[in-house]
Amino acid sequence: MNLVESEYQMGKSKIFMRESQKQKxxxxxxxxxxxxxxxxxxxxxxxxxxxxxLNFRAMVVKIQAKHTAMSI
Structure with missing residues (x-):
């Protein structure tokens, strides 16, 4: 984590660190x-x-199908 080892200390259940390390x-x-x-x-x-x-394409296909059916 690129922390300076002299700026933090690990306990048995906690990690103690300086404010600068906490900010990082x-x-x-x-x-x-x-x-x-x-x-x-x-x-x-x-x-x-x-x-x-997909919705738009489905509408276009439907319109084209109606238009083709009317032309025939």
């Missing part, structure tokens, strides 16, 4: 959370756009 960990956690949020948003937008496209 908090910043890294925040960046990780943001990157995962972006992945979820990208996935949702892809699914949403795909559904919209």
């Amino acid at each position: 960990l908090d910043t890294q956690l925040h960046q990780t959370i943001l990157s995962r949020i972006i992945v979820i948003q990208r996935w949702y937008r892809t699914i949403h756009q795909r559904r919209h496209f």
Whole structure:
């Protein structure tokens, strides 16, 4: 995690660290959370756009089928 070993100490059940090391960990956690949020948003937008496209294509095919049937 790129922490300075002299700035933290590990106990049996706790880790003690200076505020600067805690800030580094908090910043890294925040960046990780943001990157995962972006992945979820990208996935949702892809699914949403795909559904919209498939719906639109189905409507176009239906209109073309009616138009073709009327021409015959």
